[in-house]
Amino acid sequence: MNVADDQMPPADVPATETMHPKHRRMVLRVILVTHLVLALLTGVGVAVGYQQLNGNIETLPGIPDEVDRPDKVKVEGPKQPINILIMGSDTRDGEGNQIDGESGSEGSDTTILLHISADREDAYGVSLPRDALVDRPECVMADGEKIPAEQLAMFNEAFSLGGPLCTVQMVEKLTDIRIDHQIVVDFNGFKDMVDAVNGVDVCIPKDVDDDEHNIHFDAGEQTLSGQQALNYVRERYVLSVTGDIGRMTRQQAFIASMINKVVSAGTLSRPDRVYSFLDAATSSLMLDEELANLKSLVDLALQFKNTGLDDIKFITVPFAEYEPDPNRLVWTDEADDLWERIRNDRRLGREFSGDSLSADDPVGTTSGAPSGDGSPTAEESADAEAKAAERLAAGLCA
Incomplete structure (x- = not known):
């Protein structure tokens, strides 16, 4: 047997299961591209599908020219950060768009600033808490109306006063x-995206019996359907000791898990699921x-x-309680350091990445692993324990 033969996986083991994670993800992307090419060859069918998907998308109004905006920071290279x-x-309107039993409160329950590096090898999303107190500037609407x-x-x-523009x-x-770019996602479509990929995996640390909001879960690792997922990312009375902050962390973990599921072989090898996901997403x-x-x-x-996937991370803007x-x-002064990193297209660094959630490990199965080959150091053990406590406080499994 030559060297090449010796490196081949056993006949009954899928090649993607024996490859290095980076190589495996590349294979999955090849599978997706192959399916898209095959779809293009179907002619009329894909034309109809394209029109359907394209017609689903709604356009947001642009920022008025009179608004004084930050300059774009230019970096060397063929591409720029996004x-x-x-x-x-x-x-x-609709049954799916109800939060805590109230419909159409015209608010933004989730806001994430996503930074994509110029080399496209690094991306991180920064969650911005809805309950943070900030000095809101004057907003100019598309029709010229000004919100003080x-x-x-x-x-x-x-968002309540002036929507995404404000x-x-x-x-x-x-x-x-x-x-x-700006993107607004409505909650009803969120459910359909989850169902399109046949559910998303989560780990729930304890039973949830929230009769008031009709939210019930058993503890343990499980795959959530669309409505269950919507209940999961909204729940803030039982799972999260830290209330909205814990819910925000669970939303990050869920988004990471959804990304993981979307790029999995179980999704990309099924053209029907790919199309269903795109239909739900664009809708x-x-x-x-x-865009x-x-x-x-x-x-x-x-x-x-x-x-x-390990290059896609989620963090929360540094914050503190408002003493009164x-x-x-x-937001704390550390937030200024984070904004500077984004402006200059820098990686998160150890200062911010230590508490991040990764799309490569959304459930947290390796969050406490030592950095070396042997037993964890005392510092690593302490860090792992602190991170486990934070995850439990947010309603995630340690």
């Missing part, structure tokens, strides 16, 4: 980061004019071909 503001919205500025306003009030202007003013998205077409979305997705009211938060 900053996308993602907002989860409960503004649309307000000091110590709740972060999510910007939220983008506020984030740019507070961070001095140019937002390249639930509102995007800025530049609001299927071609632009596909072009953006293809730029991630060199981004491994412990139910409110404020």
